[in-house]
Amino acid sequence: MGKHIPFLISVCFIISFFPFSSEAQNDIYISGQVVYASKTPVANVNIIVHRTQDSLAVAFTQSNQQGKFAIQYQGQLPVFISASALGYERMFKKIDSADSASAIQFVLNRGIKVLEEVIVTYVPKIQVRGDTTSYKLSSFLAGNERNLEEALAKLPGFSINEQGQISVNGRAIQKLLLEGDDLMSTNYTALSKNMSPGSINQVQVLDKYLNDRMMKGIEKTDDIAVNLTFKKEFKNVFFGDILAEGGEGKYYNGVANGIFISKPVKAYLMGSANNIGRQSSFMSYSTFNPQSTLAIPYNPMLMSKN
Structure with a gap:
């Protein structure tokens, strides 16, 4: 249980910023994988879904040991999805339709800061x-x-x-x-x-x-x-x-x-x-x-x- 505490804290923090809307909501399913340039899977990468109009976070998860992730939530498209990990550049992808919401692949690049x-x-x-x-x-x-x-x-x-x-x-x-x-x-x-x-x-x-x-x-x-x-x-x-x-x-x-x-x-x-x-x-x-x-x-x- 102890190893899941940082994940649970991150979830609670992100949820506190989720907006509430009276507009019609649809079930949206987003999945994919995070890998290094060598194609090696990357675990524990933060995956966040953002609204396009104001960049607010609407969903959150982390990649598993195989680098895979899946998010299911109620909302509207299009959205942005980001992948971030310590020591690597934060990456974004835009999801315009349900067809582009699956088989997403993030290839992490080393973050270089002078x-x-x-x-x-x-x-x-x-x-x-x-x-x-x-x-x-x-x-x-x-x-x-x-x-x-x-x-x-x-x-x-x-x-x-x-x-x-x-x-x-x-x-x-x-x-x-x-x-x-x-x-x-x-x-x-x-x-x-x-x-x-x-x-x-x-x-x-x-x-x-x-x-x-x-x-x-x-x-x-x-x-x-x-x-x-x-x-x-x-x-x-x-x-x-x-x-x-x-x-x-x-x-x-x-x-x-x-x-x-x-x-x-x-x-x-x-x-x-x-x-x-x-x-x-x-x-x-x-x-x-x-x-x-x-x-x-x-x-x-x-x-x-x-």
Whole structure:
């Protein structure tokens, strides 16, 4: 019984579309056979009778093991009869009279469909190449991370202590680099606590990191650093975030930061102002080549309100 279930379901589906008519109906008998080009019979081919005026289905059956089929129903001629099977072209024949309704033969042809080329590029969540382990940051985020620090905490092996120090597998990092350049020196928490993670493409852990690249392969070290690579749309443009908070009694807290990333020039600006007891500040970090870094932090009195 189980092998007939797909057939019964197909019959019920087709019947649901059958039209009802008050016109005079005649008993019509249609029979034939379905074969391959080699004349081998084809079983389980769907045979459907359609009205000529609107193509509605009025009868349905399937070919048997000998490829033969027979349909008897009440209706009118002419009609179309179709034969279809998975992987083969759907074929039609027109039945104009009772004489042409018997000994119908369908010869199935292989259906050929040219598919458009689809290129699938898969980037794994974690890649290891030599001393560099790269994490595709977006694969680990939920979307509610407020800053880079919260995003890094989602990566396997990463941890951040109360002071904002970043560690990987229990080892504190020495540098937080932007596209290979050291803007922040040891004050990377200004960046990690304020920068939004949405612009970051990969987070790379650099094992055996040396600040002097010329000494790589000569001097041995166990230091590690983290390098941030940026998405293409965030390069060569100035972007940033603004945090504005307010409360009762005219209390406020505001933080703004901006970043510019290009191959020769990288810059990070961060300013804050508030009247909730925190120190207001402005910091500017920039680099014009991999070996030259300028850091100028200062706290203007005009932005301090106690």
